[in-house]
Amino acid sequence: MRPGFGGYLRNALRGGGWLLLPVFVLLATAAWLPKLPVTRDAYDHLVIFDVSQSMNVEDYQLDGKPVSRLEFAKHSVAVALKNPKCDTRIGWGVFAGRKIVMLLAPVEVCRNYSALLEALSGIDGRMAFERSSEIQEGLLWTMINVRDLKPLPTVIFMTDGQEAPPLPPERVRNYDGQIGEVRGWVVGVGGDEPRPIPKTDTEGARIGYWRGSEVLQWAGAASSTGGTSHEHLSELREPHLQQLAKTVGFDYLRLVDSHSLDQALHDRKLSQPAEVETDLRWIPGGLALLLLAGWFWPDWRPFRRPAA
Amino acid sequence: MIDGAPSLPLDFAQPWALLLLPLALLPLLRRRREELTFSSLPWLPEDSLGRWIERLGRAAAVLAILATVLALARPGRPEWEVERIGRGAEIVVLFDSSLSMDDEMVARGAHPKRRRDSPLRKRNVAREALSRFVERRKEDRFSLLMFGAAPFRVTPFSQSPEVIQAGIAAAGISNGLPGTDLGRGLIAALSQFEGRAYSGSRVILLVSDGAAEIDDATRQRIRDGMAKHRVALDWLYLRSANWPRLDDEKEPEAVGLITDVAMHRFFKTLPTTYKVFEAESPDAVSKAVAEIERQQNLPLEYRERIPRRDFTHLFYGLAMVAAFALLIHRGLTVRSFQTS
Known part of the structure; x- marks a missing residue:
């Protein structure tokens, strides 16, 4: 007797064959499932680079060659952006004098990675729009300026902490905003050994080094704000930066190698829930694979003996 | 930078999933529960059709697992670029970021206020008009610079409209x-064309309210640069309302627009095309931008970046078809002689 369609179907589903039905449905779901908005931890960073002349001191190494603090800071940002999840938005600005200039509002990293890298490479010491470098003022300005960005990003402030001219301790200001509203990290860039600061002209060309008599020195004992009697030399002024970070409620970290920034850029405290378009096809796809693999998994039972 | 066709036609967004590929071999292992009990094998007739059906079944199973694993690795064609001929231009936007751009656009005689969030603030007016301009001009290539006491290269010629908008x-x-x-700003703007093949139409769009002085040496460098790179200059001049036009013979100097007129006269001596678009209100700015838009419509050779194309769904579809084939195969084959 020739079985009808029903017979074929019953035959197909018998002996575990019905498992193919969920497999089929799961694969069909995976094939048609669009990206869905899922609420996840997302990051929105604004990186501020100090572009003052002391940032040209070459006390970092990259591929065995000395590179400047600014170059190394840019390099670490580029490294940290590699293989991003699509949950990070980043933008940047530069700091000189007592102000910041916002260059790029935060944009999503994974769609714009190469364009972001190209833009990052354009940041250099020629952008220093003033010769001085008043870091306390710059940081406090940042806290105000950043509020114009919606959504409010977190701030990564990268500097060597050298106030030029030196900041007298009595001019240390308090932050009058609300601590914790703007969150972020102060990132200390530079080495421990005082090094001469290259002098550059407006086109960024090196014209020797700053001499002791050309800069304002800090007379008297070493100050809490980092002032020294060798202001023509530069090293990372860490205690001053730690104090500044504390003032505005930021965390502090030192840029030691190109992975130091990971801690700041992926700090869970800085994340905020955001709806991210997420590819969820792997869920039905993975389940289908699990069923298929389970179904075809070899059973190591011995041969059934033919009935004698 | 990606050049030409991608070297590999396929790449994977989650390549680690490929570690699961050996799973595709599972259907090739013979399973005991599929053995049929038969008294004597030599009694069975030669059944080449049956053997082929059997092989097809295994192939479908292998294919189903293979395609699913590949789909989990999210295959796609990598991003690449193609040469296109379109209409448009390579535009360097040179945005004046000086203090006076924070003023409101007000009528002559009125005192301009500096309110941060005023919609009349020159900076905001220009920014909104620019943003819409970039939005509409999908075939143009933009580069953005700001200038104050120093030029700020915000982005080189970028393929990403999102990044330009962020700038x-x-x-x-x-x-x-x-x-x-402005002098250093213009030179920085010109340097954006350095090393780029000439592709048809190049413009520097200066967005400024004027009041910039340029010394003679710099003027000469700008003239040379404009000629060398064949760049036209469009000046979107954010003028205060009721103020005299730059070409007005007598009045501008009388009301203290000396530097603006000097800028204008210098620009007129440039070896390439120069146009000024004077705007004194947000409306006028929009109109000026529309006018610039109308004029910059020359054929332009450009590279279009074709974004990565995801093929994951195709692979799931293939796996689905294979699973369906497997289902049919099971319907046709005998798994036990003990039929009910």
Whole structure:
């Protein structure tokens, strides 16, 4: 007797064959499932680079060659952006004098990675729009300026902490905003050994080094704000930066190698829930694979003996 | 930078999933529960059709697992670029970020206020018009610079409209900077064309309210650069309302627009095309931008970046078809002689 369609179907589903039905449905779901908005931890960073002349001191190494603090800071940002999840938005600005200039509002990293890298490479010491470098003022300005960005990003402030001219301790200001509203990290860039600061002209060309008599020195004992009697030399002024970070409620970290920034850029405290378009096809796809693999998994039972 | 066709036609967004590929061999292992009990094998007739059906079944199973694993690795064609001929231009937007750009656009005689969030603030007016301009001009290539006391290269010629828009958004947030070094700004803008093949139409779009002085040496460098790179200059001049036009013979100097007129006269001596678009209100700015848009419509050779194309769904579809084939196969084959 020739079985009808029903017979074929019953035959197909018998002996575990019905498992193919969920497999089929799961694969069909995976094939048609669009990206869905899922609420996840997302990051929105604004990186501020100090572009003052002391940032040209070459006390970092990259591929065995000395590179400047600014170059190394840019390099670490580029490294940290590699293989991003699509949950990070980043933008940047530069700091000189007592102000910041916002260059790029935060944009999503994974769609714009190469364009972001190209833009990052354009940041250099020629952008220093003033010769001085008043870091306390710059940081406090940042806290105000950043509020114009919606959504409010977190701030990564990268500097060597050298106030030029030196900041007298009595001019240390308090932050009058609300601590914790703007969150972020102060990132200390530079080495421990005082090094001469290259002098550059407006086109960024090196014209020797700053001499002791050309800069304002800090007379008297070493100050809490980092002032020294060798202001023509530069090293990372860490205690001053730690104090500044504390003032505005930021965390502090030192840029030691190109992975130091990971801690700041992926700090869970800085994340905020955001709806991210997420590819969820792997869920039905993975389940289908699990069923298929389970179904075809070899059973190591011995041969059934033919009935004698 | 990606050049030409991608070297590999396929790449994977989650390559680690490929570690699961050996799973595709599972159906090739013989399973005991599929053995049929038969008294004597030599009694069975030669059944080449049956053997083929059997092989097809295994192939379908292998294919189903293979395609699913590949789909989990998210295959796609990598991003690549193609040469296109379109209409448009390579536009360097040179945005004045000086303090006076924070003023409101007000009528002559009225005292301009500096309110941060005023919609009349020159900076905001220009920014919004620019943003819409970039939005509409999908075939143009944009590069963005700001200038104050120093030029700020925000982005080189970028393929990402999102990044250009982010730069324009940021230009509205910074505080005005002291100084208006237009000369260095223009030279920085010209340097954006350095090393780029000439592709048809190049423009520097200067967005400024004027009041910038350029010394003679710099003027000559600008003239040379404009000629060398064949760049036209469009000046979107954010003029205060009721103020005399730049070409007005007598009045401008009388009301203290000396530097603006000097800028205008210098630009007229440039070896390439120069046009000024004077705007004194947000409406006029929009109109001026529309006019610039109408004029910059020359054929332009450009590279279009074709974004990565995801093929994951095709692989799931293939796996689905294979699973269906497997189902049919099971319907046709005998798994036990003990039929009910």
